[in-house]
Amino acid sequence: MSVLGTAGAAPRRDARYEAVRARLNLHAVLPGLEDVVAGDAEMAALVAGTDLTVHFKVAGGPAAAVRFAGGRCRVWPLGAEAGDGGEAAVCGAGSGAEADRGAGNGAARDGESSDRGGRHRDGEDRADGRGGGGTVTLWFTSSAHLNRMFDGSGTPIPLRGFGKLGFMQKEFTQLSDRLAHYLKPTPELLVDPDYLAMNTRLMLTTAAFAVPILLEHDPPAAGFRRVFDGGSIALTVLPDGPSVGLVLGPQRIVAVKGEIDSPTALIRMRDVHIASAFLNGTLDTFAAVACGDVEISGQLPKVDALGLVLERVPIYLS
């Protein structure tokens, strides 16, 4: 498996492709900012005093909010497709509580679970994604426009919060550059244990949060949707994490950070080195399973299908 490390078949970069890629960038990659702020002291210091919400909105497409407050960063999908004005659910990201309601199984445990539904437990944010402090809204005319920004070649159109653009140009840019740094490993970088740990955590999270998006919007992956017909899948790096889960509801699949209770399918990687190789596509997965470096158990058809879905990720994000 490779989440970001290797390219798949070269796809045609049409509107459909750009739309899927935009969703992945907003709902699977961007949430990595949470981990970067939480786990990189330099980045935490950078946003320590910031009280600001940043909206990313694609015309007729996905939208996400990034909130900096109390020294933390939170990322969640905005409930409406930008420009639609409605309250459409965004597949693929939610809290453990939502996951529990949606699928009836595999509720996220407390402590590490992510809440990306725009309804935060501590009440620091409003349901519309606006928190206290200022709000910056960045508008993109198309998914391709947003993707160009993620590639470092596009410039968003600010619609709101002009007074905070300095933060966007300086601190936010440093933060996003650091996220990109962690997501682009080299053999030399992976020697550093701190880099290895952060890269593994981000890759694992990106993988998990990409799955619901691909199952809904990527046609080859969507062919496997019927396999994810209930139960839950846990992916864990031994001995102490990180962990992510996929709670498989009849209507929606929800990715969560942290351990989940009673998963019906389990993937456990022996240590962070195995996990890194697994997630970066440099591990012979079949051999690793046979040797016990990667343990799989439970509903194996789900594990098998998950692997095939995850192989779609680098097609969009390599």
Add this chain to the structure above:
Amino acid sequence: METYSFAGSQALFRRAAEVIPCGIYGHFSPAPLVPPTSYPFFAVSGKGSHFTDVDGNDFIDYMCAYGPMVLGYNDPVVDEAARKQAEKGDTLMGASPLMVDLAERLVELIPFADWAFFAKNGGDMTTYATMIARAATGRSKIVAIEGGYHGVAAWMQGGGHHGVVPQDTENVVRIPWNHAAAFECVLEEQPGRIAAFISTPYQHLTFADNELPAEGYWQRIRELCDRHGVVLILDDVRAGFRLDLRGSNEYFGFRPDLACYCKAIANGYPISAMVGRGELKSEAAGVFYTGSYWFQAVPMAAALACIDELQRRDAPAYMADYGRRLTDGMKRIADAHGHDLKVTGPPQMPYLRLTDDESTMLHQRLCAECTRRGAYFTSHHNWLVSCAHTDEDLERTLAIVEEAFTVLDEEGGT
């Protein structure tokens, strides 16, 4: 009871992984064995219902090499026939007379068969069958059952799998098992476009309860094929000669147009076969289809001896009786430990799972504990019994199952 270790298998696998994709590929891949570290990967010898792995561990084999072993490993009658032919020659410059003998034997044995054709693997035959059907009908589409497995050719693998492009499967229409109305719907929606209906005689998927055909199902499929000019292909690769020596269609009371066999035809010697109705013989002749080793005489000699032995030993009845006693005994043990062990499929090829185990993790542990004690069970696939399984094997197996459940009890897994 002694529990096995698999250091030799693990060490050899690490060597294999260096030079062979997957280490061990395909259906022998350790990947679905949970945990793989409780299973042997490499076998060095076999006798009767037992095989020995590279670590010297002895197993009662309930997978029968995934089907080819039906009389027992190293069956003396089959091996003697093969040895005698090997002394004369195997792959020679010309077809063996044994090919004619074997074709006549199958035509005699299988009531609907008018001709026979030989290759190596089941997938050779299923693909050939679809080509014959397309040649005969001038149509392109094949109707198959959702999840149905007919080999590894790209046309039968699902979209999204490695090496499969959408064009490979665009002419395959999948319908639910046991749903003749769905087949009728496809025929009506795509008139004149369906060349063949292909299915196993019953639904024997992996990771799922096996399902027998509903009353009247196959007869309805036959009717619809006749009405719409569709070729009915029976994939009897796995079940053939285990349920009924005349073909599994006789077991379920219907007549196909083409039937494909492989697993139990020659007790492990490499050969597969197709038989067909006379109306399709000229179309079969018209499809160019061959392989470098498809005329090997040794497997044909083995097949002739194997079929004779299967008849002499009334193999389907023997295997059914053993399978019933095995699964009945296991159900009793499971019940005594507070579990419901569900058995589906024919007793010759039972599929088992614990119903109180949604994740299947408990069942996986049970199979692993049994395997570590010498009863080779997998958790994902139907098991297979053979004519070589003995009362002593049964007694030993049930003792292993009892201890495995006790271990799970002690570990808090039950």
